[in-house]
Amino acid sequence: MILTGPAIAAAVAAGEIAIDPFEPARLSPNAYDWRLGETLRICASDLDAAAPTPFAEVGIPAGGLVLQPDVLYLGVTLERTGSERYAQMLNGDRTTGALGIWVHVSAPLGHAGHAIRWTLEIRAARPVRVYPGMTFGKLVFLQTFGAPASYQQHGLKYTATDGIDISRLYEEIPGGGA
Amino acid sequence: MILTGPEITTAVRDGRLRIAPFESGQVNPNSYNVRLGPTLLTYTEPVIDAHRPNPTTTTDIGPEGYVLQPGELYLGHTLEEVGSDTFVPLLFGRSSVGRLGLFVEITAPIGDIGFHGQWTLMLNPVRPLRVYPGMKIGQIMFFVSVGPVDLYAGKYQAALGPQPSGYWRDQAGTGAVA
Numbered sequence: 001m002i003l004t005g006p007a008i009a010a011a012v013a014a015g016e017i018a019i020d021p022f023e024p025a026r027l028s029p030n031a032y033d034w035r036l037g038e039t040l041r042i043c044a045s046d047l048d049a050a051a052p053t054p055f056a057e058v059g060i061p062a063g064g065l066v067l068q069p070d071v072l073y074l075g076v077t078l079e080r081t082g083s084e085r086y087a088q089m090l091n092g093d094r095t096t097g098a099l100g101i102w103v104h105v106s107a108p109l110g111h112a113g114h115a116i117r118w119t120l121e122i123r124a125a126r127p128v129r130v131y132p133g134m135t136f137g138k139l140v141f142l143q144t145f146g147a148p149a150s151y152q153q154h155g156l157k158y159t160a161t162d163g164i165d166i167s168r169l170y171e172e173i174p175g176g177g178a
Numbered sequence: 179m180i181l182t183g184p185e186i187t188t189a190v191r192d193g194r195l196r197i198a199p200f201e202s203g204q205v206n207p208n209s210y211n212v213r214l215g216p217t218l219l220t221y222t223e224p225v226i227d228a229h230r231p232n233p234t235t236t237t238d239i240g241p242e243g244y245v246l247q248p249g250e251l252y253l254g255h256t257l258e259e260v261g262s263d264t265f266v267p268l269l270f271g272r273s274s275v276g277r278l279g280l281f282v283e284i285t286a287p288i289g290d291i292g293f294h295g296q297w298t299l300m301l302n303p304v305r306p307l308r309v310y311p312g313m314k315i316g317q318i319m320f321f322v323s324v325g326p327v328d329l330y331a332g333k334y335q336a337a338l339g340p341q342p343s344g345y346w347r348d349q350a351g352t353g354a355v356a
Contacts, residue, residue, distance in 0.1 A: 001179055047278050048308040050243070070248060072279035072304040087180045087208045105304070106283050107276035109317060111207035112182070121276040123304050145322050146185020149207040158273065167277035173310055 003086065003141040004030050011086070017141060018082045018115065031138035033093065036060075037076040037117065038132040041164050044071050050176035053166045060132040067101070067124040075103075075120035076164045078133060082115030084150055086141040090118055093138050100125030103137045113150030116161045181265065181320040183207050194264040195320065196294060199257075209317035211272065212256040215296065216311040218244070219253040219340040226251075229349045234342050243308040246280070246301060253340035254299035257312065261294030263329060265320035269297055272317050279304030282316045289318075292329030295337035 003011065005027040011017040019032060026033045041055040055074065058065070067073060081088065088110035092103040105121040120136075152159055157168045170176035181189065183205040189195040197210060204211040218237040226232050234253075237244065246252055260267060267289035271282030284300040299316065301309075309315075333344045 043279065043305060046245075046306040046308075047303075048243075049275075049278055049310055049313055050308065053278065070304065074277060104273075105276035105279060106271035106281045106287075107273040107317075108270060109209060109319060111209070113207055119273065119277060121273075121279065123279070143179045144182045144208065145179035146182035146188065149183040149205075151207050165277070167274045169272075169274040169278065169313070172274075173313060 001143045002030050003143070008032055008141055011083070011141070016083060016085045018080070020080045026135075028138065031140045032081075033135050034081075034090070034137055034139050035078040036120070036130060036132065036134050036136040037078045039076060039164060040065065040122070041074040041166070042071060043074065049167075050170050050173040052170055055166060057164075060130065062132065064129040064131045066127050066129045067122065068127055069124050073122040074164045074166065075122050077118040077120065077136075080115065080117045080162065081110070081139060082113075083141065084113055084148070085144070087112050087144055088114060089140050089142065091137055091140075093135070096136055099128050101128060101130070111151040112144055112148060113152045113159075115152070116158065117163065119158070119161065119165045179322040180208050181322070183209075186210055186320065189262070189265070189320075195262045196259065198259045204314065206317065209319040210260075211314040212258050212260065212269070212297070212316045212318055213312050214239070214299070214309060214315040215255040215257045215339070217255060217339050218301070219342060220250060221342070226343075228343070228345045230346050232342060239309065239311045241311070243310045245306055245308045246303045247306055248303055250302070252301040253342060254301050255337075255340045256297045256299065256316065259294060259296050260318055261292070262320060263292050263327070264323075266291055266323050267293075267318050267320055269316055269318045272314060275315050278307055280307055280309070290330035290332065291323060291327055292331070293335060295335065296339060298334070298337065298341045
């Protein structure tokens with residue numbers, strides 16, 4: 001089951017959900033409307049799952065930055081969010097989608113125990129100008145079923161990320177990391 | 179409600195879920211990591227026709243990996259057979275794979291209660307990307323359902339290997355295509 005906006009507010013007040021910074025006006029009927037951070041990593045080369053991804057990091061100027069199709073951008077949410085109790089799903093909103101922007105590449109789930117600024121995987125269908133701090137998507141919170149398990153106890157890769165993380169899949173592939 | 183990792187493990191043990199092969203090391207706080215199978219299908223005609231069977235060619239991913247090209251659609255598959263007569267499965271990419279710019283499904287994350295088999299992956303990279311057989315590529319999560327269950331009995335039941343679109347079969351039933 002998905003938390004309503006008032007239920008998210010109550011969970012923030014009770015300390016069961018952390019959203020920082022938290023602005024009550026960004027609560028929508030069943031989500032929190034998160035914002036795009038100020039930095040992008042541009043990945044425009046050939047990639048290999050067994051090797052770290054080369055990238056160039058740029059700030060998004062106040063006047064905006066034009067995203068180009070066929071380039072992979074890694075961005076970051078302005079907010080850090082976390083919950084030991086609820087799982088999270090991050091998606092774009094319909095306004096972003098109507099601009100032809102994907103905010104993740106088929107990986108929306110945040111496991112219970114995440115406490116992160118989310119790395120975004122941004123792709124544009126057409127050239128489109130984006131701005132730092134713009135409202136970019138919705139974050140929903142899901143009740144869980146069964147005994148809890150926290151991401152923090154799993155020894156997983158991105159437990160407390162505070163910026164943009166490139167993929168660390170190469171750590172899992174034999175001979176990777178070259 | 180979304181199942182926790184411990185509940186996924188319990189449900190595999192008591193039969194409410196089937197994941198084969200099952201490795202406890204692939205359980206996350208709210209999902210299970212599935213691996214990329216060795217077979218890829220690509221459509222060979224320049225235009226895919228929704229109303230007709232589309233010829234395909236098969237590629238085996240060797241241990242040295244295989245480079246996926248942007249602009250091409252690859253149908254892959256999970257190594258695991260996954261299904262449940264109780265819970266609703268959703269398949270997404272892993273964030274580590276999203277950060278490599280690889281779409282693992284195309285607007286179709288939701289599975290059916292009662293489907294059992296290998297899941298077809300719809301692979302489309304933003305940048306050229308080398309992938310490897312057996313790499314952990316996606317995550318399947320499970321949701322508690324509400325209401326009486328009418329089990330899946332559709333055209334992809336018991337799938338092994340990647341399945342091309344069977345839309346034409348539904349059309350054939352209406353007499354639109356011989």
